[in-house]
Amino acid sequence: xxxxVPLLAKLLAIVGFGILYIPVMIMMIYSFNSSKxxxxxxxxxxxxxxxxxxxxxxxxxxxxxxLIGISSSTISTFFGLFIAIAFVRFSAFRGRLTLSLVASxxxxxxEAVTGLSMLLLFIAMETTFGWPSxxxxxxxxxxxxxxxxxxxxxxxxxxxxxxxxxxxxxxxxLGERQPFVFISITLPLIFPSIIAAWLLSFTLSFDDLVIAxxxxxxxxxxxxxxxxxxxxxxxxxxxNAIATLMILTISAMVLMGSVLMLRREDRKNxxxx
Amino acid sequence: xxxxxxxKDISKxxxxxxxxxxVSFNLDKGELFSLLGPSGxxxxxxLRILAGFETTTNGxxxxxxxxxxxxxxxxxxxxIMFQNYAxxxxxxxxxxxxxxxxxxxxxxxxxxxxxxxxxxxxxxxxMSKRKPKTLSGGQKQRVALARALARRPKLLxxxxxxxxxxxxxxxxxxxxxxxxxxxLGTTFIVVTHxxxxxxxxxxxxxxxxxxxxxxxxxxxxxxxxxxxxxxxxFVGEISFFEAVVKERKNxxxxxxxxxxxxxxxxxxxxxxxxxxxxxxxxxxMLTSKPTGKINEFQVDIVDWAFFGAGTQYRVIGPEDVKxxxxxxxxxxxxxxxxxxxxxxVNFSPEAIIILQR
Numbered sequence: 001x002x003x004x005v006p007l008l009a010k011l012l013a014i015v016g017f018g019i020l021y022i023p024v025m026i027m028m029i030y031s032f033n034s035s036k037x038x039x040x041x042x043x044x045x046x047x048x049x050x051x052x053x054x055x056x057x058x059x060x061x062x063x064x065x066x067l068i069g070i071s072s073s074t075i076s077t078f079f080g081l082f083i084a085i086a087f088v089r090f091s092a093f094r095g096r097l098t099l100s101l102v103a104s105x106x107x108x109x110x111e112a113v114t115g116l117s118m119l120l121l122f123i124a125m126e127t128t129f130g131w132p133s134x135x136x137x138x139x140x141x142x143x144x145x146x147x148x149x150x151x152x153x154x155x156x157x158x159x160x161x162x163x164x165x166x167x168x169x170x171x172x173x174l175g176e177r178q179p180f181v182f183i184s185i186t187l188p189l190i191f192p193s194i195i196a197a198w199l200l201s202f203t204l205s206f207d208d209l210v211i212a213x214x215x216x217x218x219x220x221x222x223x224x225x226x227x228x229x230x231x232x233x234x235x236x237x238x239x240n241a242i243a244t245l246m247i248l249t250i251s252a253m254v255l256m257g258s259v260l261m262l263r264r265e266d267r268k269n270x271x272x273x
Numbered sequence: 274x275x276x277x278x279x280x281k282d283i284s285k286x287x288x289x290x291x292x293x294x295x296v297s298f299n300l301d302k303g304e305l306f307s308l309l310g311p312s313g314x315x316x317x318x319x320l321r322i323l324a325g326f327e328t329t330t331n332g333x334x335x336x337x338x339x340x341x342x343x344x345x346x347x348x349x350x351x352x353i354m355f356q357n358y359a360x361x362x363x364x365x366x367x368x369x370x371x372x373x374x375x376x377x378x379x380x381x382x383x384x385x386x387x388x389x390x391x392x393x394x395x396x397x398x399x400m401s402k403r404k405p406k407t408l409s410g411g412q413k414q415r416v417a418l419a420r421a422l423a424r425r426p427k428l429l430x431x432x433x434x435x436x437x438x439x440x441x442x443x444x445x446x447x448x449x450x451x452x453x454x455x456x457l458g459t460t461f462i463v464v465t466h467x468x469x470x471x472x473x474x475x476x477x478x479x480x481x482x483x484x485x486x487x488x489x490x491x492x493x494x495x496x497x498x499x500x501x502x503x504x505x506x507f508v509g510e511i512s513f514f515e516a517v518v519k520e521r522k523n524x525x526x527x528x529x530x531x532x533x534x535x536x537x538x539x540x541x542x543x544x545x546x547x548x549x550x551x552x553x554x555x556x557x558m559l560t561s562k563p564t565g566k567i568n569e570f571q572v573d574i575v576d577w578a579f580f581g582a583g584t585q586y587r588v589i590g591p592e593d594v595k596x597x598x599x600x601x602x603x604x605x606x607x608x609x610x611x612x613x614x615x616x617x618v619n620f621s622p623e624a625i626i627i628l629q630r
Contacts, residue, residue, distance in 0.1 A: 164357065164359060166355045166357060166359035167359050167361060167362075169324075169326055169346075169353075169355070169359070170353075170355060170359040170361075170420075171361075171372065172326075172345075172346045172347050173324060173325075173326075173346050173347070173351075173352055173353050173373075173421075174347075174352065174372050174373030174420070174423075174424065175347045175348075175373050175376050175377070175424060176347060176372070176373075176376065177347060184372075185361060188363045189362065189363060
């Protein structure tokens with residue numbers, strides 16, 4: 001269906017998108033600035049990108065961020081899947097309400113609160129049974145996996161809820177046992193949402209600064225922490241370059257996630273002949 | 274000999290609510306049985322109990338002498354065709370149909386030939402590589418049927434098999450379904466709320482309401498000898514009126530409603546008894562002048578609707594007796610009577626149904 005968009009609506013849309021994206025564009029443009037001064041344009045150059053490549057601190061932070069991102073999002077997706085199944089497939093069980101509150105609270109809780117409570121937990125655990133000894137990559141990973149899990153559960157839940165329950169019954173009726181029904185029917189059908197959930201938790205982990213700064217220890221600074229500390233010493237175009245790369249990576253992942261979620265919509269409304 | 278399918282005292286309670294209330298019936302091998310009832314009458318719950326997806330509060334279910342009550346759905350020689358077909362969207366037509374065969378002892382070539390056979394049966398040969406998404410509603414329905422038949426079940430359950438199809442396709446598919454059922458000799462139980470569908474498909478019909486099986490019989494019995502008001506009203510069009518039994522004449526009972534009415538002497542009636550009468554619209558004749566026949570009285574024509582093959586009238590007789598009647602246009606000269614304001618109706622004493630409840 002096509003309809004004419006009123007002029008005012010168009011204008012508002014342009015202003016809105018402008019406010020959102022013009023700063024980002026400017027930042028991207030200045031990442032190619034040859035001058036050391038961030039705000040003064042002195043000609044085109046890709047030297048900040050070359051410099052990034054030789055900056056060991058940044059590279060090691062990037063490596064840590066990727067490591068944490070990949071492992072924590074894998075854990076969150078795994079547990080998120082089970083939470084989603086518990087909510088959608090088991091209509092009533094004891095503690096369902098509690099679980100649903102607990103599972104969705106981190107979605108709305110301020111990151112500083114999550115970070116601080118995680119930190120207190122780790123300290124308490126360390127004094128009680130000696131693990132984790134100090135804060136490091138493992139504590140960041142656990143913290144990220146914990147809040148990523150909630151997002152993953154929400155994403156997978158939506159898809160699972162849309163799935164026709166009769167499909168599983170049909171498979172059982174045709175002689176398949178419960179675990180194989182899950183593998184041959186449910187899993188393939190919710191797979192796009194599992195990928196989307198993974199991408200979402202990875203993105204959340206990859207650009208998290210607040211929680212990571214609470215639960216990181218010496219030598220475990222992630223990319224956002226390094227960038228933030230660099231900014232405190234003054235903004236260099238190098239930051240623009242790395243921010244540009246991060247934005248491109250994350251937008252690519254978000255885009256992939258949305259495409260996967262859109263395919264889900266397609267399946268929901270199959271074209272009737 | 275024990276009946277092929279024996280359903281005995283099956284009940285399903287949700288708290289105080291009875292979804293299925295003491296339903297019992299037996300089926301012979303190769304029957305096409307319909308469970309007919311309005312939505313919420315428990316027919317789908319009963320079907321799901323038979324498939325094994327719902328537990329029963331009490332009662333038992335046997336096929337061929339084997340008790341199925343505690344058998345897992347995967348192990349029952351029963352398959353179900355879901356109302357929305359429940360085709361696996363990520364699998365091709367071929368994969369859908371052979372899904373139930375993978376766990377059997379059949380070899381690969383046997384599976385292939387069985388699927389080909391089934392595709393031919395439902396006239397979908399050459400479609401095996403298609404995904405369900407690319408099929409029309411009728412084709413999906415046929416894939417679902419083939420998939421449900423693949424394991425050669427002893428009993429096939431069909432949940433509103435034709436509800437998702439448009440009217441024209443529905444009547445075609447109806448006859449096709451009957452043909453396939455006859456060809457295979459599989460026992461079918463069809464759940465439907467569409468009385469026309471139940472009438473054309475089945476060898477026998479069970480009418481359900483409020484979880485109870487109210488009447489069981491052939492389509493003709495259900496239509497011509499309904500035992501309760503509910504069955505009479507649910508199956509086909511009908512008019513009701515009350516009367517009191519006055520006297521026994523030699524060939525007929527004479528009843529007093531707003532007008533004297535003669536009914537067949539076959540009924541067991543007592544003088545003074547109050548009864549509820551029912552009359553099918555096509556059994557009533559409408560004429561512009563009195564004919565002098567039995568059971569004739571004058572009516573006002575309130576409303577009429579032209580149906581092509583006939584015309585339906587709503588008329589009011591003495592003391593506000595409301596009747597629906599249907600005049601077939603089977604005579605070329607016969608014009609329908611919408612120009613009239615009043616007319617005369619008559620009906621034979623055999624046309625009257627006396628309801629027990």
